[in-house]
Amino acid sequence: MQIQGIQKILREKGLKVTPQRVAILGALHEMHNHPTAEMIIEHIRETYPNIAMGTVYNILETFVRHGIVNKVNTDEDAMHYDGVTSMHHHLYSPETGQIEDYMDEQLNKMLTDYFQEKNITNFEIEKISLQIKGKFINN
Amino acid sequence: MQIQGIQKILREKGLKVTPQRVAILGALHEMHNHPTAEMIIEHIRETYPNIAMGTVYNILETFVRHGIVNKVNTDEDAMHYDGVTSMHHHLYSPETGQIEDYMDEQLNKMLTDYFQEKNITNFEIEKISLQIKGKFINN
DNA sequence: TCTTAAATAAGAATTATTACAAATTAAAAA
DNA sequence: TTTTTAATTTGTAATAATTCTTATTTAAGA
Structure with a gap:
């Protein structure tokens, strides 16, 4: 998905379009491996080196609340996230x-x-x- | 389930029958609310006041490895456990x-x-x- | 009963996540 | 375009859940 598509999703939910949000939602749509917050940070650090830990957790929680990202819970301690929200x-x-x-x-x-x-x-x-x-x- | 039943389950898995293990597996069979480690500790403290935190986590992991307890994962951070292992x-x-x-x-x-x-x-x-x-x- | 490998206790350490206060910024209004 | 303002992000500290470590204890077989 292009960046415009990401921005559209955020706008439709009434969420401010920030570079951090675009990067995280973009990462989730690229990754397809149900990453943890850590894995997302690692992935977006390449293009966005200075993002704060807490921001990632905070944004993910916001996305979950708005139904554009789902939690994937496993037997592990760290939470995994999924950008695919259709039934699967x-x-x-x-x-x-x-x-x-x-x-x-x-x-x-x-x-x-x-x-x-x-x-x-x-x-x-x-x-x-x-x-x-x-x-x-x-x- | 009586204590003999609990002991039998442990023996069948080749696990040493300790009071801590009996208490925890007993609690899980009584509780039916998919408790966290914390909730189990609270529950068994009444009859077993001095059990160590780490022991509870350790025993639960052992039970999961032997298939007599299942993890129940949710959107929360703390893991929940289930003494019912039949399909449900x-x-x-x-x-x-x-x-x-x-x-x-x-x-x-x-x-x-x-x-x-x-x-x-x-x-x-x-x-x-x-x-x-x-x-x-x-x- | 004795022996010993396994299990437990206690507390420190680690990991994941959340909370907080200050600084920044997106977006609406002027 | 500039200003305003509420929302967002940062950086760091705090918390919660879980794991680790070492000494001590104990269940169960010999």
């Missing part, structure tokens, strides 16, 4: 920490349909996602 | 932090069947679980 799932290896997107429209439909019929009392569903734990083979 | 899912409210078990045999079958057919290349599935995010109503 994750393959996750606790041994290596590797996380891969698992996109599957057929599965999405199956789950959405299932929960449309099934009525869970006392709970309003906002988002469902599958964590598929196991081992990556051949890498 | 979680309703989770990021706003309040509340986590409830969602048991559904029909869903389990649907998912298991689906992934039995569907062959994900390069990945060997060990466990699948759904995180259902949203809001608890009326409480």
Whole structure:
């Protein structure tokens, strides 16, 4: 995505367009490896050397609040982040920490349909996602 | 579960039966609220006042490694733990932090069947679980 | 009962994240 | 374009969660 696209997303959410925000959202759209705050800092330091730690955490939290970034929680202590907000799932290896997107429209439909019929009392569903734990083979 | 049941689980895994381990696994089987290490300590302090922090973390990690306890990861920083290891899912409210078990045999079958057919290349599935995010109503 | 490898205690150290106050800046208004 | 102002960022300190380390204790087999 070009920088204009990033800026558009921020404006649509009523967020001020700052270089730090553009850099972080850009990084998340480039990276695709569900990075932690640390990994994002490392990535954007190349083009933006002086960004403050706290700013990264702060901006990520803002993005999550506005629904343009999702948290990806794993068995590790550090939080991972995801720039893809459309419905999808994750393959996750606790041994290596590797996380891969698992996109599957057929599965999405199956789950959405299932929960449309099934009525869970006392709970309003906002988002469902599958964590598929196991081992990556051949890498 | 009685204490003998707890001891049996530990022995079957080749783990030494210590009072600390019995207390922690017992607590997890009693609590059903997916407690953090802190919450477990608080709970067992009543009957076991002098347990060390580090011991709790250490024991929980051992239990997870032996598959008798699972980690439940949320958007929060502190890890949650679950004494129920059979296939089930979680309703989770990021706003309040509340986590409830969602048991559904029909869903389990649907998912298991689906992934039995569907062959994900390069990945060997060990466990699948759904995180259902949203809001608890009326409480 | 004795022995020993394994487990626990206590507290220090580390890591991830948040909080705070001062300085800066994006964007609206003039 | 300049000014204004509220929002944002910085830098650093503080906190929270977890891990590490070493000495001590203990469960369980011989």
